[in-house]
Amino acid sequence: MNKPLLAALAILATAGTSLAPAVAAPTATAPTVTAPAPAPAVRAVTFAGTVSLSNCSGSVVRLPASEDDDPALVMSNGHCLETGFPAAGQVIVDRPSSRTFGLLNSAGTKVGTLRANKIAYATMTDTDVALYQLTTTYGQIRSTYGINALTLNATHPVAGTAITVVSGYWKRTYACNVDGFAYRLKEGQWTWKDSVRYTSACQTIGGTSGSPVLDTATGGVVAVNNTGNEDGARCTDNNPCEVDQNGRVTVRKGINYAQETYQIPACFGLDSKLDLSKSGCVLPKP
Template sequence: MRKRSALFGAVLALTVPVAGAVPALAVLGGTESTEVYPFMGSFQPEYPASPHPDGHGCGVEVLAPQWVLTASHCAGKNPTLAKVGVPHGWEVRVGSLDTASGGEVAEVDHYYRLATHRDEGGFWGKDLALMHLSTPVRAEPLRIASATPPPGTPVRIMGWGMTCNNSNNPECFTSALREADTVVQPEEACEELSPGELCIGSRDGSVASSNMDSGGPALVREGDGWALAGVVSGPSGDGPTLFTSVPEHAEWIKGIIDGTDVPPDDEIPNVEGAVELNGCVGSVVRGPESRPEDAALMLTNGHCVEGDRPAPGGALVDQPADREVPIADPEGWPRVKTRANRLVYATMTGTDVALYRLDKSYAQLEAEGAKVFQLATDPVREGDALAMAYTSQRFGCTAEAVVPHLREGGYQQDDSIRYATTEDCAPWPGTSGSALLAPDGDTVVGIHNTHNRDGEQCTADNPCEVGPDGTETAVQGRAYGQQVHQVAGCLTGSELDLTRPGCTLTRQ
């Protein structure tokens, strides 16, 4: 896999599985712009939230009164990773030197991505997206360059990228547009250059684009004005930046803007109720005795708690917590936002579960339209059909077997759920905590927690099954979920009682 990252996702929780270093400074070697570029804009999505104080996430360029161009991975921050669809809470500010004021602000009501990471070959060299604006802007559009510029061509780059790599430091963000003049480099100056990409910046990296410059332009002079030659895609080691060539995809752009070749919207899976927990997933559940006025509870894995995990053989009980809980609508956009203010319980022994108490009641969540699932009281059995409720899709799984014991990294779970291996049931790292739903779509009967990554025996990320005679068996790629019916037996409303008759959860 290409060892580089897109220059937006390194700060915003990335849904695109790429990794690597980013340059250290915004428009490295550049200066603050003193002249407004009417076509230049800042993409500011409400979701996912940007760490930039002004909400800036990527650069955009106005190509027509109701059309802006950016990078595909910028528009890829939609919950289901759709290629074409309708966003919620996205807007752009164009024609200003400042991300927080001036220029024109318009909402984005549709996005069209040229390619995604799921496409064959990924989106490298095709990292472009068009976004349609709900209202036209007055800014004079930027024209597309007549051809891909050859090495040695002078170009101007610009953006509002970070000035250092620490997203927790306010001084790393700039609201002032920066620019730099540089050149197109030959292919050998960039690492792993893909077809359709330009290598732009200084060979030593002293002039380059940076994190949150994605979608920003590489401009060339044509006639008496600027023309768009490239769009920032990602870094290339510590040297120049990789840009997608815009002229190579001019026909795709023209077909959508003119309305002659507009791709249809993706079919969006129903992912209602999934909770994104920064690398894990949760779901809001009610027990059999829950009342409308009770504080709501969220279920996830014990290994998904913030801070120290519960120790083998033990549990965490009634701990302080402060965790954002965005509950998704059917298309994955946050319908209701609440917070977890208490870790009620967490264990990785016997099962792998954590239960958080939220700052809203079941009645409040229902009034706001949030999906709340019912917590099962019966165990999953061999042959049961399961839907794994991830944040971007629903996996169709079957309980191939109920494994008496599963060991992993010093922990042991009992009556674990092994899934039948199919193309429809192939979870990956990051799907931990996804609810396993009964065919009714409303009842959480289990919770996904692990799969054997490397084929190792009983090590972390490599669970093994333990037979009646103690024989340990590990199969690379096998995935497992855990039972949750034990949780219901320990609840009275939203209160946990580990001494309650019938409660079998591990105690402290």
């Protein structure tokens, strides 16, 4: 897993610049040309809505049908729980929690503290996710801090999509693409299904666990960052391996992974209430 580092690291932020193309002014004899339709607007990826945990990263997330008066949810990894890693096969539902989260604005500055009242759902079986229910609503967060929650996409991510991993712990972003999907991703005692594999540009580190993985073009959440193969070892802790439908094992040293989140909306109803019995809900059950 992308566990938090034991000591602070010096991180160099590289700022990119973009130049607008030069366009020559038409002469008096130039033919009239119809301008092409403008490209669809691209939502800039920022830190707004992400959170810092004591040991990981996370984000305030809403379901596509969430309303302003619904209790807000914070998403991170199951292995980021304050109570330690869930065992293989363990699913945690509606467990009281008073955990706090530092809410970040677009610049990555902490603007407030949010508090949970329970762990709504958490597991490291099939996926690696934790969803905390907060004592505040989406509307209250927006009115107090001017920050909107990030929206969970309800459709499967697509290979080749440009993505950005946004870490509230490090206040750092990682940009790459969805390289593909691992049928099974095995790490120690845990196995995850249909995991997102990044291209090599996303070199996530300890502390980025739980970061939302955003579709760079839309800002929608497509996955939650959780692990990477650090040393080239085979299927051990911190060295996950891919297992295909025929049981063939592939080790990709230096490659990092995330767990898909499109299944989550189908398991929640009104008022952010978890309902694992809902039609279409495929998250593991206790």
